[in-house]
Amino acid sequence: MILTSVIIVFVVSGSIILLTVLLIAKCVKDSINKLSQQQNEIAEVRITIEDQNTSVRQQKRIGIDENNLNEEFNKLRHELITTVFYESRFAARGNDLNEKYEHQLYIIDQHEKLTVAEKVETKRRITFDKDFRNLLFLKGPKYKCALCGRSGYTNNTCEHCSRDVLKSEFVNWSSGNEVIDEAIRKSQMILPLPGWIQEWIPFSELENMQYKTRGGCATIYTAIWTKGYMKEFDNEKRTFGRSGPYKVIMKRLEGSSIADTKYFKELTLHLTLRGHGCQVVHCCGVTRDPESDDFMLVMVEMESDLYHYIQENLYSITAKEVYNILRCICSALVQIHDNNLVHRDLHSGNVLRRSDTKWFISDLGLCGPANKPPTSIYGNLPYMAPEVLRLDRFTPKADIYSLGMLMYEILTGFPPFHDRVHDCHLAIDIVSGIRPTIPPDLPDTLKYLMEQCWDNNPEARPTSAKLHEYFSEKYKLSFDKCDFDLSVVRRNLKLKPLLKSSGSKLHDFGDLLRNCNVTKSNMGSDLQSSYETIQDKLAISVESVTSDSSVV
Numbered sequence: 001m002i003l004t005s006v007i008i009v010f011v012v013s014g015s016i017i018l019l020t021v022l023l024i025a026k027c028v029k030d031s032i033n034k035l036s037q038q039q040n041e042i043a044e045v046r047i048t049i050e051d052q053n054t055s056v057r058q059q060k061r062i063g064i065d066e067n068n069l070n071e072e073f074n075k076l077r078h079e080l081i082t083t084v085f086y087e088s089r090f091a092a093r094g095n096d097l098n099e100k101y102e103h104q105l106y107i108i109d110q111h112e113k114l115t116v117a118e119k120v121e122t123k124r125r126i127t128f129d130k131d132f133r134n135l136l137f138l139k140g141p142k143y144k145c146a147l148c149g150r151s152g153y154t155n156n157t158c159e160h161c162s163r164d165v166l167k168s169e170f171v172n173w174s175s176g177n178e179v180i181d182e183a184i185r186k187s188q189m190i191l192p193l194p195g196w197i198q199e200w201i202p203f204s205e206l207e208n209m210q211y212k213t214r215g216g217c218a219t220i221y222t223a224i225w226t227k228g229y230m231k232e233f234d235n236e237k238r239t240f241g242r243s244g245p246y247k248v249i250m251k252r253l254e255g256s257s258i259a260d261t262k263y264f265k266e267l268t269l270h271l272t273l274r275g276h277g278c279q280v281v282h283c284c285g286v287t288r289d290p291e292s293d294d295f296m297l298v299m300v301e302m303e304s305d306l307y308h309y310i311q312e313n314l315y316s317i318t319a320k321e322v323y324n325i326l327r328c329i330c331s332a333l334v335q336i337h338d339n340n341l342v343h344r345d346l347h348s349g350n351v352l353r354r355s356d357t358k359w360f361i362s363d364l365g366l367c368g369p370a371n372k373p374p375t376s377i378y379g380n381l382p383y384m385a386p387e388v389l390r391l392d393r394f395t396p397k398a399d400i401y402s403l404g405m406l407m408y409e410i411l412t413g414f415p416p417f418h419d420r421v422h423d424c425h426l427a428i429d430i431v432s433g434i435r436p437t438i439p440p441d442l443p444d445t446l447k448y449l450m451e452q453c454w455d456n457n458p459e460a461r462p463t464s465a466k467l468h469e470y471f472s473e474k475y476k477l478s479f480d481k482c483d484f485d486l487s488v489v490r491r492n493l494k495l496k497p498l499l500k501s502s503g504s505k506l507h508d509f510g511d512l513l514r515n516c517n518v519t520k521s522n523m524g525s526d527l528q529s530s531y532e533t534i535q536d537k538l539a540i541s542v543e544s545v546t547s548d549s550s551v552v
Contacts (some may be wrong), residue, residue, distance in 0.1 A: 076115075078356035081122050084111060088126070090476050097140045101130045131156055132193060136277045147235055154193065157233045162192040165238050173200045180286055180295070183268035187275025194240065197230045198271055199285040201298050206287060209250065218363075221250040225298065229284050248284060249299045257293035269341060270297065270364045276339065279332035281352055281362040299362075303355045306406070307348035307415070314413045315487045320478035322410055322486060325351075327475045328359035329403065330468035336364070337396040337464050344394055346402035347380040348409055382416040386431045386456055397458035403467070404453025408436050411446065413490050441489045 088107040094100035108114070108122050131154040134140050142151045145158040152159040166188045175181050180200075187198045209223040228243030256264075274283050282300040289296060306325070310317070329351060336343055343350075343364055350363045377388060385401035388394060405416040416436045420426050433456050438447050449470070452462050474483075 076118050076121055080113065081118055081125070082356040082358065084108070084114060085122055085125055085129075086475075087479060088122075090479065097130065097134060097138060101126060127156055128193070128195065132196075132277065135159060135193070136191065145235070157193055158235055159192055161235055161238060162194075162233050163189055165233075165240065166192055166197070175200050175286055175288060175295070177264060177295075179264040179268060180271075183271040184286065187271050190275045191277060194230050194232050196274070196277070196282070197240075198274060198283055199230070201225065201285040201287040203287050203290055206248075206250065206298070212249070218254060219252040221252065222301065223248055223250050223298075225284065246284075247301050249301045250287070251297040251299060252289065252292075252294050253296065254294065256295040273336060273339065273341070273364060276335060278335035278339075279328060279358075279360055280336075280364050281360045300354075302352035302360070302362075304353045305349050306351040306353070306359070306410070309353055310348070310410065310413055315490060317410075317486055318478075319482035319484050319486055320475065321357075323471050323475040323478055324357065325359050325410055326403075326407065327468065327471040329361065329406065330464050330471055332361040333396075333399055333403065333464035334468050336361075337399070342394045342396055343399050343402075345379045345383075346399050346406065347383040348406060348415065349380070351406070381422040381426060382420075382430075384430070385458070386433075387458055389427050389431050395458060396464065397461050400453050400461040400464065400467075401458075403464075404450050404461075405436075407446070407450050407453065408438070411442060411486065411489065412436075412439055412493060414493075439489050439493055441484075441492055443484050 088104045088111075091107060092100045092104040094103050104126050105123055108119055108126065111119065111122075114122060135153040139153060142153060143155045144151050145161060148158060148161050148164075150158070150160045170185060175184070184198055184200055191197070205226050206223045207226055209221050212220045212222050214220065225246045225248045228246035230240040231243040232241040233239075234241065270280060270283050271286070273280055281302060284298045284300065287296050287298055288294070304312075329346075333343070333346075341364075343361065345363055346361065350361060352360050352362050354360065377384070377391065379388070383402040383405045385398040388398050409415050417426055435451075435454055438450060449462070449467070452460065453467075455461050477483075
């Protein structure tokens with residue numbers, strides 16, 4: 001009996017041991033197979049990465065850019081790249097400029113969502129941004145060029161070598177107008193970095209010119225710039241490499257062939273400010289139509305203007321995007337105002353979006369046709385400050401008023417006075433203190449800022465610098481949490497039907513508005529409540545709007 005029990009225990013134990021051995025053997029075999037599979041996957045990933053690196057090297061060699069008709073560059077997720085660029089900038093730490101940018105590059109290396117090609121593009125932007133900001137604004141660390149021996153504020157492209165090459169070419173080109181020539185030369189000396197260099201462009205280099213639209217004092221065309229812009233600089237060869245065929249916008253300035261010197265000075269503001277790194281639409285240069293003799297600005301093609309972007313994304317724009325748009329606009333205004341200049345015609349048709357979510361101001365300084373009467377005013381009426389309508393002098397505070405109206409449009413989805421005829425009655429109301437009704441669901445801070453911006457007293461309006469500081473901080477915080485839901489604000493609005501927004505045009509109200517004035521302190525509730533009554537009297541149906549009230 002005992003022997004039988006021992007035999008049974010022995011058999012059972014042996015079976016258990018055998019099963020255990022078999023199980024271990026199976027696990028080992030599975031592990032080997034899994035390891036082999038992982039090694040194959042790693043090999044495939046290495047091949048993929050090498051292919052991507054080869055593609056990136058090819059992209060860098062042929063000069064890929066958003067508009068140079070290359071499909072590979074357009075496959076990059078530019079909105080994601082821009083978002084990651086700013087996230088890494090906000091997160092970067094360091095004791096000086098170099099350490100912060102090195103940390104920013106490290107953050108990009110560790111990023112999980114970017115492809116290899118997208119990491120290369122993001123790093124390219126970061127490296128350029130370092131030289132750009134240090135040269136124009138920070139004036140921090142200096143770098144010594146190994147070739148010319150001079151010290152400068154740029155590390156990747158020697159600013160001195162680049163200037164020398166540009167200066168040597170001055171004798172080889174001319175626009176035929178000394179004011180324009182001087183503006184181009186000056187902009188090249190201030191900002192000699194590839195990608196930002198403005199130049200005189202022979203008309204023969206522009207092909208496939210096609211009419212696009214007309215607005216204000218200019219006719220707009222699309223074209224292909226066959227040589228393309230100066231994309232990179234070879235320090236050793238002392239030559240610029242170009243992007244290759246590049247899609248551009250050409251803006252014909254009507255009457256510029258016979259314009260006076262004052263008009264050309266206004267024209268060159270765009271060149272000068274872009275040369276200072278201002279966030280205005282990038283002007284590649286200037287050309288001249290040999291048939292009409294009109295000058296034409298050659299500019300980077302943008303994706304959309306703010307008016308159409310808002311209408312197409314009415315319920316999808318987020319608070320983060322609102323702060324980004326306002327931050328970009330204010331950034332441009334700060335630089336414009338710091339140079340003692342005024343935009344004069346800021347509205348949603350003149351704020352343009354690039355494909356990577358950055359926004360730029362256009363039509364700077366082009367305050368009307370070259371032959372406009374001296375007593376008239378040119379602009380988009382709902383955005384024009386009361387003092388401008390009274391024919392007072394333009395100041396930066398007039399731009400701040402326009403910004404307040406842009407805030408209203410961005411937040412509500414409707415242009416200011418969208419249901420009013422843009423005539424002398426509206427002009428009288430604006431000068432008298434009438435303003436759009438602010439939605440109740442907006443944060444109190446935004447309501448207060450809007451009221452400050454469109455205050456009848458120019459001196460009560462904030463500066464562009466203060467506004468830029470505020471919106472930049474809100475944009476930075478919005479990466480973690482947004483403080484309001486814009487879709488809720490817009491769904492709760494009860495506004496009258498949207499009429500077509502009119503563009504900028506000449507207005508001549510004579511002396512009608514000179515004696516109309518109401519300050520915020522004496523603009524009582526009776527005046528504000530009369531706004532609805534005036535609207536009802538002057539409102540017209542959507543069907544009666546004529547075709548000439550198109551958006552610029």
